Amino acid sequence: MKGTKYFLLFTTVLVFFAMYSNTFAQSEPVLYFCERYDSDDGEIGVSDRFTKGYITVMVKSEYALKLDDCSIQYDKYNYRTGDFEYYKKFDFVVERDMKYIFFERNEDSDLEFDDTGIYRVFLLDEDGSTVTSALIEIID
Numbered sequence: 001m002k003g004t005k006y007f008l009l010f011t012t013v014l015v016f017f018a019m020y021s022n023t024f025a026q027s028e029p030v031l032y033f034c035e036r037y038d039s040d041d042g043e044i045g046v047s048d049r050f051t052k053g054y055i056t057v058m059v060k061s062e063y064a065l066k067l068d069d070c071s072i073q074y075d076k077y078n079y080r081t082g083d084f085e086y087y088k089k090f091d092f093v094v095e096r097d098m099k100y101i102f103f104e105r106n107e108d109s110d111l112e113f114d115d116t117g118i119y120r121v122f123l124l125d126e127d128g129s130t131v132t133s134a135l136i137e138i139i140d
Contacts, residue, residue, distance in 0.1 A: 029061030037102040057103040069126040077118040
């Protein structure tokens with residue numbers, strides 16, 4: 001009887017904490033995508049599904065990212081093997097105090113998806129470590 005009381009009390013406390021805890025799918029910073037970024041209108045066409053072509057990669061954080069040199073890397077999902085494989089990588093230079101960054105097509109980095117499929121997109125720091133990542137689907 002005593003064991004049942006303790007078990008019931010433990011279960012009640014566990015359920016209480018489970019009900020009042022916050023669960024986040026992704027912690028800061030967050031990487032997401034849009035068709036383009038406009039200085040007046042902001043993010044245009046935010047989605048995780050696009051047709052082939054150019055996209056803008058957005059990164060938002062509540063704190064300074066403290067990056068100088070960084071990269072955006074695409075890995076494409078291989079349906080035959082079930083693994084992601086390296087696809088493309090683009091290098092960028094940003095300011096250390098930036099909390100909100102948009103990476104878009106420029107003379108060095110076209111940020112283009114040539115093929116349909118599912119991609120894992122990474123923001124990598126100067127050492128190649130992952131800062132944040134997200135998935136995107138490219139369709140015809």
